Structures are given as C-alpha cells and as structure tokens.
C-alpha cells in the first residue's frame with residue numbers, strides 16, 4: 060500500500076537545459092562554451108554546491124574567479140533561471156495524487172539558487188507536503204543517506220514509498236531499499252505504471 064510519493068525534480072517535473080545557461084554565460088567569461096561547460100558540469104564544483112559544501116555566495120565567488128564572469132551574483136542567478144521548462148503531464152499527475160490525499164515530497168539533487176527560483180515560479184512547489192533537497196541534507200542521490208532521511212522524515216519505508224526519477228542509478232538505490240521506484244521515461248509509461256498500482 061503506497062503511503063507517500065517522492066518526486067525527482069529535474070527531467071521529471073521540470074525539463075532543463077544547462078546548454079542554454081552555458082551559451083549565454085560564456086560570452087561574459089574568459090572561457091569558450093566547451094571550456095565553461097566542462098568547468099561547470101564535469102568538475103567537482105557543482106557536486107560540492109549541490110551537496111551543501113558550498114553556499115551560493117561561495118559557489119558564485121569561485122565561478123567568478125575561475126571563469127572571469129563580469130556580472131553580479133543576481134545576474135548569474137538570472138541566467139540559471141531560464142533553463143527550465145515545466146513537464147505539464149507530470150505536474151498534473153502530482154496535482155491528482157495530492158488531491159487524492161497522498162502526501163508528496165520532492166527528493167532531488169539540486170541547489171539553493173535553483174530552488175530559490177523554482178519555489179517562486181511554479182505553483183506545484185507549495186502543494187508538496189515537504190522537500191528533501193540534496194543541498195539542505197548534504198547528501199546527493201544515490202548516496203543512501205538521502206533515502207534514509209526521506210524515510211525518517213515521512214515515517215514510511217519499503218513498498219509504502221512510490222518514487223519517480225529519470226536516472227537508473229537513483230532508481231537502483233531506491234529499489235535496493237524496497238521502494239516502489241519507477242524510472243521515468245515518458246509521461247505515458249509513468250502513467251501506466253502508476254495506474255497499475257491503482258492510484259489513478
């Protein structure tokens with residue numbers, strides 16, 4: 060019996076394209092697009108930020124120093140905000156599950172700057188019962204710690220937990236705990252899996 064639902068954010072509730080961010084920002088740095096992309100996405104920096112080891116001002120200061128970015132922190136944050144597109148079918152699915160009385164939580168690898176924007180821009184945010192976010196709990200999926208914290212917070216375990224995520228390694232970690240984890244690929248396949256549970 061499902062008692063709670065956990066939603067990944069990126070590529071589940073919101074599509075995102077870091078490429079937009081990198082292309083716009085590169086012209087204001089000393090780096091070209093591939094260099095900036097490698098610096099932001101392939102260095103440990105983003106993981107340090109998203110696991111709460113760096114605050115937003117600390118993260119920005121490093122980016123500014125290493126890339127030569129000539130703008131302010133708020134300009135940098137604004138570049139970040141333009142990368143998201145809502146995935147309306149899954150947002151509607153969340154609304155339906157919430158209306159049925161099921162508690163729902165986000166369970167996401169993310170950062171303070173992204174959450175500052177998402178929590179203001181999308182009305183699904185306050186409809187969640189709560190949010191388990193990597194930068195706040197200082198652990199990134201698929202580290203077991205973030206899944207344990209979810210279980211402690213909700214008081215639910217194993218197959219009481221429905222979980223949607225697009226990344227196979229995050230799904231595998233959840234399945235190893237007995238969670239009912241669905242690897243999200245398309246709204247159609249996710250709807251079918253949830254219908255089979257009798258939740259729709």
Ligand SMILES: [Mg+2]
Pocket residue numbers: 067068069070071224225226
């Ligand atoms: Mg994701």
